[in-house]
Amino acid sequence: MGNDKYVVRPMQTFSGAPKNKQIQTDNIGVVEEGTTATIWDIFDSFCVQNETPESEKADYLETTVNTSKGQEKIGEKSSSSSTTVSTGCTISSMSEMEMSGNSLNVESDSQLIMSSESFQHSLLVMERSIVANTFQPKLAAYRQLPIPEDPDSTVKPGIKVQSEEGEESSLSPTLERLWAFTCELSRGRNITSMAWNKENLDLLAVGYGDWDSRTEKPSLICCWSLKNPMWPERVFYCQSCVTSLDFSSNNPNQLGVGMYDGTVAIYNVQSRNNVTCIANSRECSNKHLHPVWQVNWTKKETTLSGMDRGEALVAVAADGRITKWLFSGNSLDCIDLMKLKKSQHFKKNTVETDVIISPMTPGLCVDFHPTDSSIYLTGTCEGLIQKCSIFNSQNFLDTYKKHFCPVNHVEWSPFSSDVFLSCSSDWTIQLWKQDLFTPVLSVTSSQRAVLAVRWSPNSSTVFAAINGRQVEIWDLTLSIRHPTIVHHAAAGVRLTSLLFVKGNDCVLVGDSEGQVTVYQLKNLSVGEGKQVDRLNDIIHSAVSW
Structure with missing residues (x-):
């Protein structure tokens, strides 16, 4: 006080912002x-206290007091009559139980984390990201997208010097392998079979x-996704060998399955639990x-109002019956659409035998009209192609006779509703027109049974066929006598299944080693003009010739 420089001034001290510190224990x-x-026990403890020196007695008393306080803090009940001996036992047992409890908690927590849905989904996303990064150039070629350059590649883009033969071979149609589902x-x-969703x-x-095979290996159904070509999304084990597959259009999660023992089943590919088979025909x-x-x-047949009633699963079997399967509770029930009777009448032998000849001929394949269901x-096994109607279960509409061996596959053209293909064990592929009872075009390339033939969904004049040893790509605009592309299988491998990819120039080939190889059709350009007109022009020229 009394100093001229003294000024009364209030001050306020601000405390720092609080911080949250997290620890793991x-x-x-x-x-x-x-x-x-x-x-x-009380008497023995009293005797021990009397025999113990004063210094050790003080340590005992101090330990007893601290232990009792600790037990009160953790909520345990301790009696005032507890002795030092019993207290020592309590401390040792408590430490052991805490250690075992902690280890059990750690194991149980890790198991809960590994089995949680969120953790499994995170692993799935991470796995797909790694696989997509690995298969990025191949997937880009599959999607017909520009292939990105690899920044880690040591090859620099320069001037490529090629010979004339190399240039011609690079421009010729061929199959380029992208990857394999295995x-x-x-x-x-x-x-045995493949089907796209x-x-x-x-x-x-x-x-x-x-x-x-004589070895009884369990049959499998694997659902593969392009997001992970290295491991299937779903795996189903079947009691019998799987012979045919087909996805439903109205219910994309339902997969129809035909088996070697005659069973027809429907699987739910969306289910993750063990109950994947919705219904089967074992109890029918x-x-x-x-x-x-x-x-x-x-x-199914439409109502009078024009509304669709849904879908039905149709099966053709070696017993000569074509059946339509419908849900009946938790099982499947069927009605016969057609019984494939033999076309030739066998005369009865004069000598009596115990052999019973069935009047039915086995059916091998079926395909519905693209516009009229x-x-x-x-x-059939007799080499005949029968045209049937679901409204007439007694008589065939038409019969196409040309093959003299079993007809292994038949398929309508996706572009022209009057044209279909057939292949047989007589080594030939026949191109038919619905109103003609003789084939428009007959092609063959090797002396082997043709197992399957498929139309290309992208070009009306392109189809593919397999005969066990090779896959053939035919383009009728280029040649009607020789296949455009012939790709041979590896030694000891048998090609068994064939499927085109809708929307891009790729074809899938399944073999006897469990590999589904994805090939890209290179240098096979689609001609100009409408697809139907191109196919009709080839048919007219073949008929006139």
């Missing part, structure tokens, strides 16, 4: 424990099995007793 386990003190689970298993074009169902009294060679989802084609 083991959980403190709380265990309740009780003990019983008898008169002899894993340890499917390796060495014979592929009609809603999700990135989902492929593959059936594995071998009815000719009218089930097939012979192999079901093909299943096909077809639309009531009309379908079926191929």
Whole structure:
């Protein structure tokens, strides 16, 4: 006071912002424990205290007091009559139980984390990201996208010097291998059938099995996704060998399955639990007793108002019956659409024998008309192609006679509803027009049975065929006598299944080693003009010739 420089001024000190510090510790386990003190325990403890020197007695008393306080803090019940001996036992047992409890908690926590849905989903996303990064150039070629350059590649883009022969060979049509759907689970298993999902074009169902093998390996159905070509998204084990697959259009999660023992089943590929088979025909009294060679989802007949009633699963089997399967509770029930009777009448032998000849001929394939779901084609072991209607179960509409061996596959053209293809074990592929009873075009390339033939969904004049040893790509605009591309299988490998990819120039080939190889059609350009007109022009020229 009294100083001229003194000024009264208030000040305020601000405290710093509070900080949250997180630490990780083991959980403190709380265990309740009780003990019983008898008169002899009290007497023995009293004797021990009297025999103990004063310094050790003080240490004992201090330990007893600290232990009792600690037990009160963790909520345990301790009696005032507890002795130092019993207290020592309590401390040792508590430490052991806490250690064991912590280890059990750690193990249980890790198991809960590994089995949680969020952790499994995170692993799935991470796995797909790594696989997509690995297969990025191949997937880009599959999607017909520009292939990005690899920044880690040591090859610099320079001037490529090629000979004239090399240039000509690089421009010729060929099959370029992109990748193969295979894993340890499917390796060495014979592929019997393949089917694309009609809603999700990135989902492929593959059936594995071998009815000719003497080893009883369980049959598999694997659902592969383009997001992970190294491991299937779903794996289903079947009791019998899978012979045919087909996805539903109305219910894309339902997969129709035909088996070698005559069973027809429907699987739910969306389910993750063990209950994946929605229904099967094992309990049906009218089930097939012979192999079901093909299943096909077809639309039911429409009502008078024009509304669609849904879909039905149609199966053709070796017992000569074509059946339509419908849900009946938790099982499947069927009605016969057609019974394939033999066309030749065998005369009865004068000598009596015990051999009973069946009046039915086995059916091998079936395909429904692309615009009229009531009309379908079926191929038989007699080499005949029968045109049938679901409204007439007694008589055939038409019969196409040219093959003299079993008709292995028949398929309508996706561009022209009057044209269909057939292949047979007589080494030939026949091109038919619906109103003509003789084939428009007959092609053959090798002296082997043709197992399957498929139309290209992108070009009306392109189709593919396999005969066990090679896959053939035919382009009728280039040649009607020789295949445009011939790709041979590796030594000891047999090609068994074939499927085109809708929307791009790729074809899938399944073999006897459990590999589904994806090939890209290189230098096979689609001609100008409308697809239907191009196919009709070839047919007219073939008929006039």
